[in-house]
Amino acid sequence: MRKVFLLSMLLCCLVGIATAQTRRLTGKVVNNENGSGLSGASILVKGASQAAVTDQDGKFAITIPTGNVVLVVSSVGFASKEITVTNQTSLSINLTSESNALDEVVVVGYGERKKKDVTGAMSSLQSKDIVRSNPTMAAKAIQGQVAGATVTKASNRPGAPYNITIRGENTINNSTAPLIVIDGLMGGDINNLNPNDIQSMDVLKDASSTAIYGARGANGVVIITTKKGVSGKPKVSYDGYAGIKYLAHVPKLRTTAEFYKLAYTDRIAAGLPGTVFTIAEQAKITANETTNWADVATDPGMQASHNISVSGGSENTTYRFSAGYLNEEGNVLYTGFKRYNLNAGLDSKISDRIKAGFTSYITYSDQNWGSQESLRGAFRARPTGTIYYKDLTNPSQNGDINVNGLAIWMGINDKQVPNPLSDIDPITSKLQTKTISAIVNAYVDINILKGLNFRTSLSGSHIGQEIGDWRGTWSKSQLANKPRTQLDNKKTQSYTIDNILTYKTDFGKHKLDFTALQSAFYQRDELATIAVKDLPFNSYWYALQTGTITAQGSSLVERTLSSYMGRVNYAYDDKYLLTITGRSDGASQLAEGNKWAFFPSVAAGWKISSEKFMQNQNLISNLKLRVSYGEVGNSTVNPYSTQASLLNTGYDFDGVAATGFAPLNLANKDLRWERSKELNFGLDFSILKSRLSGSIEVYDRNTVDLILNQKIPNLTGFSQVTANVGKIQNKGIELTLNSVNIAKQDFKWTTTLTFTKNNNKLLELYGDGQLVDKGNNLFVGFPIRGNFDYQFAGIWQLADTTAAKVYKQVPGSVRVVDQNGDNLISSTNAIDDRTYLGTQLPNWIMGMTNRFNYKNFDLSFFLYYRNGVQYRNSTLSGTFGELGTRYNSLASLNYWTKDNPSNTYFSPYVANPYRGAINYQDASFLRISDITFGYTLPQSLKNRLKMSNARVYAQVSNPFIFTKYTGFDPEFNSAIYQDDVPSILVTMGLNISF
Structure with missing residues (x-):
């Protein structure tokens, strides 16, 4: 009895203690727009199990712990909200409709606009989207997350850059890369940025959006805004991960x-x-x-990233400083990439009318790519x-x-083939690139009068590169000869001055926004190179004077761009939108009379969902129709291309060898901009209480005055001249979908999907009626980047002996299509059995991100599918396809013999003049990547640790890929001697802030 009494007393004490540690909170959740109660809204104590749901009037009651508590309040169709509760006993919580997320501000170039007022085609990525996959390069974050953008890595080597194209390729001989704008600096290098320092990336896609950048907007624009300070007490954040890169998807070789x-x-x-x-x-x-040379030459590599930042400030002055470090080891021995970043930003309100600030960004990287031959040697030995x-x-x-x-x-x-381990040794072969870059942007913002604002900014960039290429005595290229080396020093400097005057006013139902711009841009590129052979010892590129100079040279290229721009944004009754832009650019690359060009655009929008006839329905919360037209130019014209140039050459002078100069090319003073004209239709929508939202874009872009080398009669003394000839069309459709699939009290599943379909077509070539340029794989009526060759038709079989003999072939030989049926395979201009096989441009692309949240746990993964690319498999045509006695080859190559009448691969024992036809492969692929599982610490624990955020996670990148392509990586046409093996990256990461 005594034990029962004591136990009862103990239970009462425990209940009392528990009661003392909790309290009751009541309140109401309402619609921010009309104040009505929201039924079915969930209220969850962050990091704990306590939860409640509002009744039909939006009221709730919940038991919460004592002390400071964070409530997560959510409702379908409304943006979630976190509320910090101190000593309150009752709350009124306002939720904003997710359609009002359209009030989010996006950067549109020389200004900002609310998303709901944008009339052009653009996509935005925020910081959380950019760092989701822990990319080493910021450009990778765009892949599959921005409809209309094609992002392809250059190789699997550590530190390799990514190539971006937007809405197809608009040019043949000039750059297809979009303009990169970093904190106002035009022409910055996205690959030098630490993704953790980026606040947002706004991608301008249609000509009406990019026309504000005039001659530099033909390939699209990516506007990057780095993170800035926020007023408040200092906040320290750390984001980092460490992991291992395992070899994956490596083709199996013969035992x-x-x-x-x-x-x-x-x-x-x-x-x-x-x-x-x-x-x-x-x-x-x-x-x-069996000696597995590929295994001997490779090893799992470590990869780690550490980033720390400090931000804060007062009401008038904010600051942010950050430092970042990335170390990525390659899977090929002795290869790797290291990057160090420093970032500083300060914004200050000097007076009621004047603001000023600056951003600085410094990057140093060291890239070691080792031998150009070691990996190929490992797969051939x-x-x-x-x-x-x-x-x-x-x-x-x-x-x-x-x-x-x-x-x-x-x-x-x-x-x-020498021993691959010899070529891998840094003493034998080394390819090292050291890069230092600095970006500085400073501005002064003056509020002259109400609505009238003037902003002036100066941006500068410096990029210095040292590239050393060393080949020792026992490297593949030297093979017992004395070492040789080459050293390149590159330096690029640029400056941009922008003076912007804006005026905003509204009267009645009318809103006007005027922007005027004067801009000046200068760029200077320097290059010095020297190549030396017969070096007496292993000195890399540090004792060039001890060898024999085989080549040397230097160059200087300068270019300037002067610009004037005007833009008017008009809105009536917040329903009808109009944007008119005009920009005039003058470029130094072109000759007098063609330096200046004017680029206009106009765009209109109609917010259908704001009309009265749309008010009494619950299906559609946002519906906006957009239409735009614009013209832009491509300023990537090579400097001095309008002028004639000279060639240093040798000649015979009365039996004596002499040197002199001879004309290299003809001048063309009429050379002008490549120009793109684009019509775009867009539809933004949000339905089912914002459970499904997105946009659809349909566009038609025509690029004229392509800069190509036009053939001219040989009697001129030249074979060609650079001229404006040719037309390209890109038209397509883009789709972006955001869905809330499940939204429960403790569980949420959301999906983001992007779809890109672009049709590229060459409309005109050289302007003289010519339809085909076989030498450059250009065909009117087909996409550019085409493949032109014999069409593979299988392998001649024993039953085909008689038919094969007609073509001078035997069973086991590659069979190709006789296109004209004349019983002769020919490649002459008059009779050519080669044909257009396909293009290296994708047919369509899809990206999908799925996110799951259950209480404090989160799970996400990414799917990326690319369809329609055809490559002439570089590895199959060389490294892997050498069936014979000299080199090893793919174990999967099912070659023809009398006992194995394969129809997929030829016999290595008979003549195969058309063997190259077998190398064209479909490089479509599906990649499942960035599988991330995370856990956020409970709020109570974070409070005790005095942390504002604490999350741990594990991530697996590139674990699965499905493709018929037999090369290293279907994402790009890999040449083994310029690549690394594909890998699976497994990491553990930590995000904390104080």
């Missing part, structure tokens, strides 16, 4: 037994002599030992080879050499 069958057994069966193997190789064959000299059975048989313990010829008679 020793499979190679022996190819090089000996099947050769004899085909009536050819079998390959003669050395004693060392025979020992490998007998023991069935025979599996019968021996790694170390000490393990050779009879090194004298093949004249092998001991180089730092390695068997340089691997115990093989054929000396085409």
Whole structure:
């Protein structure tokens, strides 16, 4: 009885303690627009299990812990809100309709606008979207998240950049990259930025949006705004991760037994002599030992990123400082990329009328790409080879050499491929790029009168690069010759001055916004290069004077752009929108009479959902129709291309060799801008209480006056002249969808989907009626970047012996289509059986991000699909496709023999003059990537730790890819000697702030 009494007393005490640690909170959740109560809204204590749901009047009651508590309040169709509760006992909480998220401000170029008032085609990415996948390069964040943008990595090498095109390719010989604007600086390098320092990226796509940048807007514009300080007490944030890059999706090569069958057994069966193997190789064959050179030359690599920032300020002055470090090791030994970033920003309200500020950004990177040949050598070297000299059975048989313990010829008679480990050694081969870049932007903002504002800004950029390429004695390119090296020093400086005058006013139902701009841009590019051979020792590029100079040179290129722009934004009754823009640009690259060009645009919008006839319905919360037309130019005309140039050449002068100068090309003073004209229709929508929202864009862009090399009669002394000839069309459709699939009290599932379909077509070539330029793979009526060759029709079989003989072929040879049926395969101009096979441009692209939130847990993953690209597989046509006795090859190549009548790959034992036709492959692929699982610490624990945020996560990047392409990576046409193996990156990360 006594024990029962004591237990009862203990329970009462515990209940009392629990009661003392909680309290009751009541309140109401209302619609911010009309004050009506919101039924079914959920109220959740962040980081805890307590939750409640509002009744039909929007009222709720919830038990919460004592002390400071954060409530997460959400309702379908409304933006979620976090409320900090101190000692209140009752609350009134206003939720804003997600359609009002359209009040979000976006950067449109030389100004900002509310998203709901934008009339052009643009997409925006915020910081959380940019860092979602932990990209090493900021450009990757655009991939699959911006409809209309095609983002492709240049290689798998550490620190490799990404290439961006927007709405297809508008030019053939000039740059297709969009204009990058970083905090007002035009022409910045996106690859030098730390993604963690970016607040937003606004992508301008149609000509009416990019016309404000005139001659530089033809390829689209990406406006990058870096993070700024926010008033309040200092906030310290850390974002970082560390992980391992595992080799993945690596093609399997032949084992020793499979190679022996190819090089000996099947050769004899085909009536050819079998390959003669050395004693060392025979020992490998007998023991069935395989040297996996690809495995020997590669290893998992580490990758880590650490970023720390401090921000804060007063009501009048805010600041932000940050530092970042990235270390990415390659999977090929001794390769890697390191980047260091420093960022500082200050904004100050000097007086009631004057604001001033600056942003500075400094980056230093060190990129080591090692040998150009080591990886290719690893995939070509025979599996019968021996790694170390000490393990050779009879090194004298093949004249092998001991180089730092390695068997340089691997115990093989054929000396085409040296030991891959020798080429990988930094003493033997090294390709290093050191880059330092600095960006500075300073501004003064003056409020002259009510609504009248003047802003002047100065932006400057400096990029310095040192590129050293070292080839030692036992590198693949030297093979026992003395070392050689090359050193390039590049320097680019640019300055931009912008003076902007804006005036905003409204009267009655009318709103007007005027912007006037005067801008000046200057860029200077310097290059100095020197190449040296016969170096006496391993000095890399630091003792050039000890060798023999084989080449040297330097260059200086300067360009300027002067601009004037005017823009008018008009809105009536907040329903009908009109934007008119005009910009005039003058560029130094062009000759007098063609330097200046005017680029106009007009755009209109109609907010249909604001009309009276749309008010008494609940299906559609936002519906806006847009139409725009604009003209833009491509200023990437090579400087001095309007002028004639000279060539340093040799000639015979009365039997004596002499040097002098000769004309290299004809001048063309009439050269002018490439010009794009675009019509765009857009529809923005939000339905089902904003559970489904998005936009649809349909566009038609025509680019005229393409700058191409036009052929001219040889009697002129020249074969061609640079001229404005040719037309390209890009038209397509873009779709962006955002959906709230499930929204429960503790669980939420959202999806973002983008779809891009672009049709590229060459409309005119050289302006003389010519329809085909086979040498440059250009065909009127087809997309550019085309593939022109014989069409693969399988392999000649034994039953086709008679038919094959007509074409001078035998069973086992590659069969191609006789396009004109004349029983002759020809490639002459008069009779050509080659044909247009496909394009390297994508047919359509889809990106999808799924996000799941359950209490404090979050899960997300990304799908990326690209369809329609055709590559001439660089690896299959060289590294992997060399079926024979010299090199190893893909194990999956099902080659033809009499006993194996394959119809997919030719016989290595017969002549194959059309073997190249087999190399064209569909490079469509589906990639599942960026699988992230995270956990945010409970609010109570964060309070005890005095943290404002704390989240840990694990991420797997690039775990799955589905494709029929047999090369390294279907995303780009990889050449093995310029690449790294694909990898799966597994990381653990931490986000905290105080």
